[in-house]
Amino acid sequence: MSDSPQSVFKLSLLPLWVGLALTMALPFLSLIRTGPQSAFFLEAMSLLGVLVWFTATAAAGKLKSAPPAATWWLLLLAVFWAAQARLMKLDYVGLSDMVAWTFVVLAFGVWTCRAWVRDAGQERAAAVLAWVLVAACCLQAAVGWLQYTGHAAHFKPWLMYRAGIVEGQLGQRNHFGHYLMWGALAAAYLWTARRMAWWGALAVWCWLGGAMALTGSRSVLAYFIALAVLALLWRLWAGAAAKRAVRIVALALAVLAVLQFALEPLLQLFGSGSVESAAERLGNHSFGQSGRDYESRKAWQIFQTAPWFGHGWGSYALQGFLADPAVYAKGFRQYDQNVLFTHSHNGVLNLLAEMGAVGTGLVFGGLAWCVRTAFVRKNAASLFLLAAMSVSLVHSLLEYPLWYVYFLTAFTVFVGMMPAPQRETRALAAGWFWAAVAAAIIVIFGIVRLGVAYNDLRHAASGSRDAVAKSEKIVKLLYLARTEPMWRYYAHMNLLNHVDTAADHLPAWAQEARLSAHYRPYANAHKWALLAYRAGEREAAADWLRQMYRYYPTKYPVYGAALMTPPHYAGLRAQFSAECRAYYAAVRQTPVCAEAMPPKPQGKP
Template sequence: MTNNQSLWRMALLPVWVGFVLIAAVPFLSIWRTGPQLGFFIESGSLLFVLLFVLASVLLGKNLSGSLKNVPRASWYFLAMAAFWAIQARALNVVYVGLSDVVAWIFVGYALLAWACRAWIKRVGQEPIVAILAWALVLGALAQSVVGWLQYTDLAGHFSGYLMYRQGIVEGQLGQRNHFGHYMMWGVLSCAWLWGQKRLHGILALILLMNFSAVMALTGSRTIFAYVLGLALLLPVWRVFADKSHNRHIATLALAGIGVVLAQFFVEDLMRFFSQNAALESAAERLNNHAFGGSGRNYEWQKAWQIFLSAPLWGHGWGSYAYQGFLLDVYPNGFRPYETNVLFTHSHNSFLNLLAEMGLLGTVLVLGGMVWAISGSLKQPRSSASLLLLALMSVSLLHSVLEYPLWYVYFLSAFALFICLHDNPPNTENTHSGSLKREKIGIALATALCLAMLAGTVRLAFAYADLNRFARTGGNLVEKNEKIMGLRHISQTQPILRYYADLSLLEYLNPHSTNQPKWAYRVARDNALFRPYANAHHWGFTAYQQGEIETAQQWLQHMYRYYPSKMPYYGSIVMNAPHYPKLRDDYTRICQDYYRRIQQTSQCAEGLPPNPQTKAASRQPEM
């Protein structure tokens, strides 16, 4: 290694620790628990951001509290925080706390940008970005080790710690596309460090070969999109930059070529050494894929229609699940793909933003991002900015097909890329009045950071209680205690209210007419936000409250969105004594479904009738 002396200083320890915590550690945990499976990983990611800000305040020497020295990225994130909070109230969304938590996350990123500016002013952009690149290389190296353990099935000895499922390479992220996304960050960072002469060429080649090989094993098709994006970025950058960037462009291009070659040859090489190597490569999966009848095709159509129905403001954060549930774009009237799964996202982040946040929110997100990073793209162009753009392109291209930035740990790293696109002014105002105002600004920012830290920790304890109450089972007394605990969280924790309500649904029994007083509100709010397959509770609860037409319309939507669940829904409709006006609809729609898919009917009317409903089930034909 050469040219590393400026990075290995105790003064930069907060940057090293902070960037490793933000850009590597959250990706190395598969801890999933409770109704919001990734709560601790995602809240931990925000916690690491805030700890880095606090460390910068305590250990940094040139933080500025002047409004003149607040970076563009801070204003950008604050503007998004305000929009998320205002839109939720203007549209009266069902669970406003879920919009508010996103707003607070953006406030945390505004503080992150402020802290990053201080370090860039103190050390310079290139060394700070180099530390980020090292953090990503270290994270990718750890991920690659896990990937090889999964490929060789050695990770099977550590199920629940190093793997989710057998027969797939997905690192610690639990999804092959997320794994490929992160590994591409590692490839780009490694190649850039090589171009900076901060990583010896031989070691860089070994790391690049390792990263490219394990990416080939995961079979993620989006990897081709990343390389295509890099192929477009590099020549454009060369046109607007000078020849001093040739080395970086060459190392990044070589890395991209290596990634592509690995997609075609690594699997064959592995089969030569092992007859058990039977994973499907990304090239094979791409060749076997047809977009026309895929779920993405239908979900994209729905997202566009949802946007057109409310083009300016959108329908509110998280509204896609409900709005997409209501739309019928299917050829035979029934959803033909993943018929027991709720699509909470259209699998295209840009279409999803249009649907949920409208044109105003989408322009703010994308236009504001361009404005926030534009300062570092002016002449003379920085090689650090080239890496940051390449890293951002990976996330943005992945967002065309999925929603990685809906996960806080991916979003935090992406926000860090934006924050490091900074070109702070060199002028310093040393007037005593200005220094006093700056101290006040720093004190206020520090107080806000401490308050958010305390709130994040407090929320984690509340979520631990939620997780405990959400576990069903136990005797009658224990069940009552859990119900009371969930209701208390629903009433006192706006951010967790949805998850508490979702857990309360488990205690509803549609076969009973003695529903608790809270059943109507909980079933309705859940259904009107994220109508999972258990949203049938809303139809049955509404029916028992005398809203017969509402129940009929809702369950018709349920049958068409979840056709594979119709036998289960029918077992309630046909065998419970108190839903007689739902039976004709169910029988007609269920028979229509099995006729259309040309399969033997599995409709519940073929089940032996419950003695209590035998007479009611013998309705004369109309």
């Protein structure tokens, strides 16, 4: 179990290579996105990769020690998420359960990592991780270059391609930059550990740094600052022994930073197109008065209304929608006016709003406890892992990468690769070994069964003009809503699309389906108010529509058509006209507000 350099290309390490490829590479290179929960198959692939890796590790005889502290931490989070949903009687407990089971799987993952750290040594295990990341990130960068040149269009649907943007297979430029930053840090570690020549690391940095510059991700600049601070602190903390590692990380940051500014002149020199760098994008946008600024303010206000336990997992969409309109400069939302913010775009504030101080304390307190050993064994592997985690944590202050399971899985791999405490050497009893393997196999079957149910949901959610097929899809959605708790929200969401609020007679299931609009008030959530009005909840309907008008002010024509045309909503028309006129007066535009419909002439009997 020595940390001295040894070959990582050995048959005995094959399960480690395969497991890391399944968790750190394959989900990031895959293009499998299908509605209504587009990332499900990718996230399920990531979790299945963890469980397959765990069982392969057990079969190889490497699972010899009791679970590490990180396993118990993740299991505690799973219990908290599941218990909170039930104690608060959240509308969609199944969505919280999905998160809880994710943490259970990740608990298996960190246990697997610790088994390999103990068997092969942290340095060798981290070296395999680094090689997998370098290979996967170089492939990801190749996709980025194909997107930039337009050649990716010839490989659809195998490669993601949207003209004018470089985003790899990840679908977001910031996610692309995040992942490639891991690859650059991995190359720095391999050079530090003398497992890669200097010229190899330099070539990797140039290849990845060029792709990062192509995408223009502003988050990359924040990574540079955070990693520079980490390197300086590490040098002070670890002393002269860290000199080589810190210098190589500093060189990597310098190369990547230069490419952020030098790539465009180089491309123009060879007659290629222009690139908007991260620095240029940063200069053209400010945080103040932006959507992220307002949503962060709202998240803090929401946290203050339920400081201990929050409002429940996934509650930000509703709570942000219901926030006091006074938070907006003119009393209505002036940014992304067609978009529902389901997240505040700040991971810490979002956790505080949804899980309260207790849940947030469990997350970060447990994380700090699990990585504490890195500050005891202050080696290059620990610096690499802390640096990779820092990228994710910095990105989490600007967006929510760890809400994507494949990023969260990778993050917990970094946690699991931390040095093992010397006293954590209890042998695993045979009974617990077989119980853990059986549990992992059961969860594998559970994920596969959930995938089958999702496929049914996907087909039922697809559109159809045929009346018989449409009825069959509605029946299937109702069945899934009542038998699949984890897919209940998505079944309701699609059922709501089938509700015609102008009809004289509403289906019996319409009131059940409107719950989805309350959970996540997308721009079609005016249907919640109309259905509430038809159910006799007139004051609640008026209050809800008032929030709709402030959150989606550009949707007045849509809401006017829904209110003014049918005869069922006469009591809501005066409010609509007054709110609409006030909005257009505030923006100094010609009002396009429908007035109350005149009474129909009475016909002769």
